[in-house]
Structures are given as structure tokens and as C-alpha cells.
Amino acid sequence: MKKLFxxxxxxxxxxxxxxxxxxxxxxxxxTLPKGNYVELCRKDYVVIxxxxxxxxxxxxxxxxxxxxxxxQVERGAFRVDKDVxxxxxxxxxxxxxxxxxxxxxxxxxxxxxxxxxxxxxxLYSNAVPQVYTFNRGSWKVLESNVAKAVRRGADLYxxxxxxxxxxxxxxxxxVIPTELAKAVxxxxxxxQVIYIMPNETNNKSYRDFKASRAMxxxxxxxxxxxxxxx
Numbered sequence: 001m002k003k004l005f006x007x008x009x010x011x012x013x014x015x016x017x018x019x020x021x022x023x024x025x026x027x028x029x030x031t032l033p034k035g036n037y038v039e040l041c042r043k044d045y046v047v048i049x050x051x052x053x054x055x056x057x058x059x060x061x062x063x064x065x066x067x068x069x070x071x072q073v074e075r076g077a078f079r080v081d082k083d084v085x086x087x088x089x090x091x092x093x094x095x096x097x098x099x100x101x102x103x104x105x106x107x108x109x110x111x112x113x114x115x116x117x118x119x120x121x122x123l124y125s126n127a128v129p130q131v132y133t134f135n136r137g138s139w140k141v142l143e144s145n146v147a148k149a150v151r152r153g154a155d156l157y158x159x160x161x162x163x164x165x166x167x168x169x170x171x172x173x174x175v176i177p178t179e180l181a182k183a184v185x186x187x188x189x190x191x192q193v194i195y196i197m198p199n200e201t202n203n204k205s206y207r208d209f210k211a212s213r214a215m216x217x218x219x220x221x222x223x224x225x226x227x228x229x230x
Contacts, residue, residue, distance in 0.1 A: 021046045024060035026157060026187070027228035032057070033221035040083055042120045045107040051088035053164060053175035055128045058224060059107040061158045062187075063150045067113045078103050081125035090124040094171025101170060104130025104180075106160050108143045111150075128162055129176045133201040139180065142195060142206035146184055155187040163196070163219045181216055183224060190228060 021041040036051040044067065050057040080091045095103055106126050112118035120126075130139070150156055163179035170176060177199050185192040196211040196219060213230055217223050 024062055024157075026062075027185075027225035030058065030222040030224050030226065036088075038084065038088075040081070040125060042107075042117070044111070044113045044117045045121070047107065047125055049084060049088075049125050050162075050175075051085065053162075054088060054090040054094075054173055055162055055164075055175055055177065056106045056126055056160075057162055058220075059126065059160045061107055061111060061160075063111055063146070063154075063156045063158060065150055065153055065155075068147060068150045069110050069112045069114075069118070078122050078124050078127055079119075081123040084125055090127070090171070090174045094124075094174045095129070096171075098129070098170055100131060101129035101176070102132040102135040103127040104135045104139070106162075108147070110143070110147060111158075128180070129170050129174060130180070131199050131201060134197070134199060138202060138204060138206045138209075139197060142182060142197075145206075146182075157185040157187060159183040159185070159224045161216070161220050161224065165219075179219065181211070181220065183213075183216065185225065185228070192225075192228070 021039060024046045032048065037057060038049050038051060040047045040049055045059055045061045047056045048058040080089055095101065104127060105121060106128060107121055109118060109121045112121050146156065146158060161181040162177040163181060164175050165178040168176045179196050179198050181194065181196045183192055183194045192213070194211045194213060194216050195206055195209045196216060197206060197209045
């Protein structure tokens with residue numbers, strides 16, 4: 001049975017940090033669109049996972065100069081997330097033999113605060129099918145510039161979202177996002193900048209995809225920061 005917002009506050013297990021999610025929602029939790037979701041708390045981010053689509057819908061991170069990663073090595077080997085019910089899990093077979101799509105991190109792996117946090121980012125619950133030229137191109141530049149800003153002193157909240165305007169899938173029902181969105185919020189001022197980028201090959205700068213909050217709300221079907229003034 002589908003629920004408007006199904007949250008599983010899991011007991012402390014290998015990859016779950018029960019009760020530690022609130023710090024990632026300084027501007028309130030989103031009221032999610034109709035669907036079947038589960039909230040998974042991690043050491044340094046939280047993911048709202050879409051069970052039916054087998055991909056993350058939203059991830060929330062708080063990045064500071066003291067906690068952002070300092071060059072931890074990406075393992076490059078995603079693991080099945082056992083905190084997700086078996087029937088809703090994505091896994092290696094879903095991506096096997098696919099030359100078009102990367103397993104694209106949602107919460108950027110290079111933001112991980114330590115090796116334990118890195119392991120928690122290398123989970124299929126934190127991955128979407130992402131066109132490889134996009135993942136390694138303009139999206140990567142955006143992620144890198146956000147990380148550089150933090151290492152230079154910025155204190156940022158980062159929200160990443162999946163827009164799924166079609167039902168195209170890979171593997172056993174893993175939905176391919178049509179667009180990926182990223183909102184970057186300055187903790188000191190509450191100022192925000194938003195980008196919504198098509199999941200396709202492009203030769204443009206991420207700056208060409210700056211968007212309004214109203215557009216983001218419309219595409220995601222929710223206000224990701226309901227208590228943040230517009």
C-alpha cells in the first residue's frame with residue numbers, strides 16, 4: 001500500500017544512524033508527493049529513497065570546512081543497501097552490461113567526511129542511472145565547485161533531487177531520471193542557488209541550467225525547504 005511519506009527510523013545497524021536525520025533538515029522536512037518512500041539516515045547525509053523507482057528521490061547534506069572530505073579514495077564498488085527492503089533494492093545486475101549509464105552518486109562521494117562515510121555513499125540507494133558523459137562532465141564540475149567553495153570556508157546545505165518525467169528504466173525497474181537538480185544553500189545568509197540539468201550529453205556549463213525555486217518545486221512536486229523564505 002502506497003503512503004504519502006513512509007519513514008523508517010532504523011535501529012543502529014551497519015549503515016543506518018537512527019534519529020540523526022534532523023540536522024540535515026534545518027529548513028523543515030519536505031511533504032513528499034504521493035509515493036512509497038523510506039528515509040535512511042547516514043553518518044553525514046540523509047537519503048529519501050523512492051522504493052517504487054529504486055532510486056533516491058532526495059539527498060540532504062550539510063557541508064562544512066571541518067567535515068568535508070579531504071580526498072578519500074572512492075571505492076568504485078557500489079554495494080546493495082540492506083536497509084532497503086529486498087523487493088525495492090537496486091543492485092549490480094540492474095547496471096550490468098549498460099554502456100550508456102554510470103552509477104551516478106547522488107550525495108557526492110568526494111564530500112564524505114571519512115572512510116566510513118564513504119562506504120555509506122557507495123550504496124545503490126545513493127545512485128541513479130546517469131548518462132556517463134553528463135556524470136563525468138558538467139555535473140562533475142558542479143559537484144567539484146561546491147566542494148571547493150566549502151574547502152575555502154563556505155558552510156553549505158546541499159539538496160540533490162531526481163526528476164522522473166518518464167518511466168524509462170534499466171535492469172529490473174530502476175527508473176532513469178530525466179533531470180537532476182541541485183540546490184545549494186548558504187547557512188549564514190539563507191541565500192540559495194538552484195540548478196536543474198537534463199540527464200543527457202551536453203557541452204554546456206552547469207551555470208547555463210540555473211533555475212528558480214518555483215521551477216524546482218514544480219518538477220519535484222514538493223518544496224524541499226518549506227521553512228526557507230523565498
